[in-house]
Amino acid sequence: MSTLIEIGEEERQPLLHNPRTHGNEEEIVASSSSIEPDALKLTLNDSGQRLLSLDVFRGLTVALMILVDDAGGAFPSINHAPWFGLTIADFVMPFFLFGVGVSISLVFKKTSSKPLATKKVILRTIKLFLLGLFLQGGYFHGRNNLTYGVDMVTVRWLGVLQRISIGYLLASISEIWLVKNVLVDSPAAFVRKYFVQWIVATLLLSFYMCLLYGLYVPNWEFQPPSLNLSTNGSHAQIVQCGVKGSLEPPCNAVGYIDRYFLGEEHLYRHPVYRRTKECSVNSPDYGPLPPDSPEWCLAPFDPEGILRNFCSSLMAVLTCFAGLHFGHILLHCKGQMHRVLVWSMSSFTLLISGLGLEVLGIPFSKPLYTLSYMCITAGASTLILTIIFYIVDVKHFGKPVVLLQWMGMNALIIYALAACDIFPAAVQGFYWGSPENNLLSSSLTLKICISYWMKTLLGHCMLFLKLIFRVLMAWNHCYRPCFIQASGVPSHLYCSRSYFGALLAVFCT
Known part of the structure; x- marks a missing residue:
């Protein structure tokens, strides 16, 4: 015979323990074995628990990238700056790197096995690097071309995903091995915990600046593309340099290192400086060469070369470090408005530093990833993510940006399909009668007409x-x-x- 036992309200316990938000703190209640007494109890690795503002930020970056790629040709003002300067398009890559840094700080806030975590990081880096090589190395020939394949003599080894993979590798290794296991209960303890990481970032910055301004660049030659031999001669063109510290397109240390280690054949054949006034009559857009154009206008230059990847992930990794700092503040600052205040101060400090460096003579340049460019873009990344965090995670006003959140959760897939022309290349494989009559060509014609009428x-x-x-x-x-x-x-x-x-x-x- 069963017995009924009356249980008081104070003795009741739920069968399923749901995460709850208390007051103005985003402390998610978890089991005692996974709680760090000094850190924000925010388990972003668990299913169903994500930093929504980071997903929205990634989605905004992907949307911005698609906008720039599709509308940049019709509106050069939003396309990448030809060499010096800053446009909307120049913020896309730093935004990606900054988001990678934030993710790393949250994923590796507690590691049970450093060697195992390092192994996973290396495997992910290799996968991302190979994916970038597959998508951007020349295997796919882009729109209006149904062929595929790449000559290994001219394959492009470095690209956007390769830069992100190397930045991810360096930032992750520093987060796993260089962070001290100390209790953060004061600003001084916060500095002690991440001091070695900041020293490494400073050394990387110093090494890059020494190469950029101290490396001697001799005279060099290149073979112009066969397409232009009729107007520029069939012989090798000689570019006169013999300088140190030049940031101009023909004589900078970045291009010299790429040519020396990678070779001319493996460099990008459509560099942004072909849109400068010296190299295009339609500047800031691509166009025919001016009558008195210099020889280097036809030379290749890789925007994701060695000094910007294996060394400028000396610089690009600094943007990841800015994202790491953002995530560290999220973990160790306990008040929402306190986090927003610290992030805002950091962002304005970086923005003012970038503007000050530009005034002092270090121009904004994405191809060179200059220090002023790094500061201004990292500051903008911090400021935008702070605003999104306040709207989405503090005020819980996330429904209007649910599309951006979905895009952020699937950023890599969208990038591969849209930005790398995989989806257009697949669509153009279906045609009527001849390959020229495909859906992609029709959509491009419609796009050109719409762009023309919008401009008109x-x-x-x-x-x-x-x-x-x-x-x-x-x-x-x-x-x-x-x-x-x-x-x-x-x-x-x-x-x-x-x-x-x-x-x-x-x-x-």
Whole structure:
């Protein structure tokens, strides 16, 4: 016979323990075996528990990348800067690297086995590097070409995913092996915990700056593409350098190291400096060479070369380190507004540093990944992620950005399909009658028409506004004389002269 036992309300315990948010703290209740007394109890590795703002940030980066790739040709103002300068497109790569750094700090906040974690990091790095080589090494020939395959003599060894993989490797190794196991209960303890990591970042920065400004670049030669032999000669072109510390396209240490170690055949054949005024009549867009263009306009240059990967992951990894710092603050600062305040201070410090370095003579340059460029983009990354964190994770206003969140959770797949032209290449394989009549060509024609009409409509709108402005200026020119009697001049004669002047102002200003 069963016995009923009455249990008081205070003795009740749930069968399933659900994570809950208490007050203004995002402390997720977990089992006592996985809780660190000094850290934020935020288990982002568990299923169902993610830092939503980081996913939204990744999704925003992917969306920005797709926008730049598709609209950059129609609107050069949002395309990559030709060499020096900063546009929207130049923030995409640092945003990816910054997000990688934040993820690393959360994934490796506690490692039970450092050798095992290192093994996993190396395997992931190899997979990501090989994926980048497969997607961007020349195996796929892009749109409007149904062939595939690459000559190993001219394969492009380094690319975007390769840079991210190397940055991931260096940042992960530093997070696993260089972080001290100390209790963080004060700002001084925070510094002690990550001091060695910051020293390594400083050494990487110093080494890169020494190479960039101290390496002697001799004269060099290259073979122009056969496409341009008719206008530039069939012989090797000689570029005069013999300098140190130059940041200009032909004589910088970055290109010299790439040519020396990789060889001319393995470099990118469409560098951004072909959109400079020296190399394009349509600058800042690609175009025909000017009549007096220098020899180096036809030379190859890899935007993800050795000094920007194996050494500029000396620089690119510093953007990952900025992401690591962001994640460390998330783990060790206990108040939401305290985190936002510290992140905001860090972001403005980086932004001001980048602007100050640019004023002092270190220009913004994505191809060279200069120190000013690193600071300004890392500061922008921190500021944007802070704003997203406040909106999504603090105020829980995430429904309007659910699409960006989904894109962030599938960033690598979207990048491979969209940015690397895998999806367009697959779509163009279906055609009617001949390969030229495919769905991709039709969509590209529609895109060109839409871009043309958008530019035309924008031009008409600007012309209309300019005309209104001129009419107002002319009316102001006529209005005052008509109501101010000039001495010795009849009013109707003075006003007629003003009307004539106004008419001239409309068409001649």
